Amino acid sequence: MDEETKTGFMREAIAEARNAAGAGEIPVGAVVVKDGEIIGRGRNRTEALKDPTAHAETEAIREAAKTLGGWRLTGCDMYVTAEPCVMCAGALVLARVRKAFIGTRNPKGGACVSLRGILQDERLNHAVEMEIGILQNECETVMKDFFAELRGAKRGRIKKSEDGNI
Amino acid sequence: MDEETKTGFMREAIAEARNAAGAGEIPVGAVVVKDGEIIGRGRNRTEALKDPTAHAETEAIREAAKTLGGWRLTGCDMYVTAEPCVMCAGALVLARVRKAFIGTRNPKGGACVSLRGILQDERLNHAVEMEIGILQNECETVMKDFFAELRGAKRGRIKKSEDGNI
Numbered sequence: 001m002d003e004e005t006k007t008g009f010m011r012e013a014i015a016e017a018r019n020a021a022g023a024g025e026i027p028v029g030a031v032v033v034k035d036g037e038i039i040g041r042g043r044n045r046t047e048a049l050k051d052p053t054a055h056a057e058t059e060a061i062r063e064a065a066k067t068l069g070g071w072r073l074t075g076c077d078m079y080v081t082a083e084p085c086v087m088c089a090g091a092l093v094l095a096r097v098r099k100a101f102i103g104t105r106n107p108k109g110g111a112c113v114s115l116r117g118i119l120q121d122e123r124l125n126h127a128v129e130m131e132i133g134i135l136q137n138e139c140e141t142v143m144k145d146f147f148a149e150l151r152g153a154k155r156g157r158i159k160k161s162e163d164g165n166i
Numbered sequence: 167m168d169e170e171t172k173t174g175f176m177r178e179a180i181a182e183a184r185n186a187a188g189a190g191e192i193p194v195g196a197v198v199v200k201d202g203e204i205i206g207r208g209r210n211r212t213e214a215l216k217d218p219t220a221h222a223e224t225e226a227i228r229e230a231a232k233t234l235g236g237w238r239l240t241g242c243d244m245y246v247t248a249e250p251c252v253m254c255a256g257a258l259v260l261a262r263v264r265k266a267f268i269g270t271r272n273p274k275g276g277a278c279v280s281l282r283g284i285l286q287d288e289r290l291n292h293a294v295e296m297e298i299g300i301l302q303n304e305c306e307t308v309m310k311d312f313f314a315e316l317r318g319a320k321r322g323r324i325k326k327s328e329d330g331n332i
């Protein structure tokens with residue numbers, strides 16, 4: 001697959017991540033692609049849906065399965081801004097996703113290369129191909145901006161509270 | 167916790183597994199318990215919902231989170247008939263479940279003791295306590311009965327097809 005196609009789909013995943021950030025959610029976005037078309041989109045919505053399983057990847061997988069009318073996402077690829085966690089890596093394997101294109105690593109919770117290698121566990125009945133580093137800087141920036149803003153907001157609240165005590 | 171309480175809740179999980187079997191789904195059932203009450207129920211519904219993430223554990227977690235009105239299942243226990251897979255073990259950790267009571271091991275895909283030890287990974291930000299073997303025989307029987315019936319049905323279809331060729 002050519003770079004332009006890959007970055008094009010990753011930009012769509014980044015747009016989903018930015019939507020999540022705008023809603024106050026940890027900004028991860030994902031799209032599922034089949035035959036050159038996006039058939040599922042997802043962004044982290046754990047806070048909005050009050051659902052610990054509502055990660056970008058599971059949301060995108062569920063939408064894609066709905067589009068296809070079946071739970072096997074054979075021949076489908078996922079573009080996701082950050083390395084999937086254990087739950088999501090497991091979901092990618094269960095859904096038979098062909099290949100995962102990942103933006104940036106997640107050293108604290110990533111289960112594809114950082115902490116574990118779930119996607120290529122030969123004992124499971126499917127292996128997901130993987131490529132890491134698609135638009136890595138942009139994907140990292142979304143995450144960094146979000147946490148910088150969060151820290152700023154917290155400092156603001158502390159400052160305000162301190163002012164209130166004067 | 168006394169044995170009677172544990173087996174009582176596991177019987178509820180087994181009832182969910184039997185419901186799944188009745189619907190032609192691989193029979194796994196789960197309940198989430200808080201302060202002695204069931205606040206979430208789940209059974210495998212991947213075929214019915216055409217959703218690869220619709221396992222008993224994720225369904226029970228999502229219902230429990232809805233009941234509580236938040237995604238953190240702090241102080242909640244799960245009773246599940248079969249050892250959770252990678253996705254579900256990851257979901258238990260994300261949801262901050264206190265303890266998992268597991269019926270029977272799943273040597274091919276279990277991610278708690280069989281293939282991996284996801285529930286007690288010190289690198290993750292929560293660890294789930296675990297006890298295995300609650301009503302193990304009953305939990306195994308549900309699974310064995312289902313696959314025996316499935317094989318019988320397949321043999322029946324082959325026999326019928328052969329008869330048709332005579």
